[in-house]
Amino acid sequence: MRIGILGNGGMAEALGRHWVQAGHEVLVGGRDLSRAAETAERIGATSGSLQEATSYGEVVLLAVPAEVVVEAVTRLSIAPGTVLIDCTNAIEHSDFTLAQPAVAEAISEAVPHAQVVKAFNLAADTVWRAAPHVFEGGPLGVPLCGDEPAAVERVAGLVRDIGCEPVPSGGLVRAALLEATAAFAIGIWVTGGDVRGLFTPLGAA
Template sequence: MRIGTVGNGAMAEALGQHWVRAGHEVMVGGRDPGRAAAVAARIGADSGSLEEASKYGEVVLLALPAEVAVEVLTELELAPGTTLIDCTNAFDHRDFTLAVAAMAESISQAVPHVRVVKAFNLAADAVWRDAPQSFEGAALGVPICADDPAAADLVGTLVRDLGYVPVPAGTLARASLLEATAALAVGIWVTGGDVRTLFPPKAAAFGSTPPTG
């Protein structure tokens, strides 16, 4: 498939390199042609402006700082039906609270003609860049929130291209849970904790009540 990245930073490069390797055509889009071209050259992609990348294909990775994402997007005139992957995290790095309560939903309201899919926000760029990694023998699960099942499936394919496992996590109304989870996890990691210790395995999660769903 054809994938444009709106942004030429760490996330665009980390994810884009795998999609190129998997055989997709990727255009790295940036506001500075030189920076976009340098990233594109490193990963074997094309480069262009933000506008060009946003119109390049059926999928657009939104890889901008959350504080500018909506403003930039509304200037881009994405084609109706485009699948827009929102990997943004809008947390305040001073105290790991959310600066925007529901980023993916805000994006969807700003560009209602596109199919917004929340994914790739839970792990750092190095986890994507160095994919596939397995942790304690299990491939990383990547939660996906979307209202459009076809768009969710498409992003699931792009998760598998990294060697990771897509995990359906509900509609876009639940994307804010992923955003809050990222803020919680990073806040715990930076203060020396390990979020991997927070949850029991599924078999133990419900005690004597069998889990459903």
């Protein structure tokens, strides 16, 4: 599969490296072409502009800051049916609330001809960089929210490529819940809490 990546930061490098190793063709795009080239060289990908990454393949990872992602996709020419993976979180770090709710839905409204899937937003780039992980005997689950089953399944395959387990989590309207979950969880983690202890196992009395 051909995968374009918008951005050249930690998420771009962490996920892009796994996908290259899985045999996918990856192009890293950035406003700063030299930085994009450096990231691409580290992971064995090719590089180019943001538009070149957008036009490169069937799937595009939106690995740019949440505060600029809607503006970025609005300015770029995105082919109908392109799968956009939104891994962003618009978190206000002063109190770990949402600085901007429903980012994934805003992306979909800006480019309605694309197929947006929310994924990879519940963990930092360091987690994805060190994947795969096993917790309590099972792989790390990655929730996916999207309205197009074929798009969700395509992203599910990319989740499996990094050794994780895709968890279909409903339509794009539920992506806002994923974004809120990330803000909530990060707020607990920074105070030393363990989020895993907040949810009872299925079937627990």
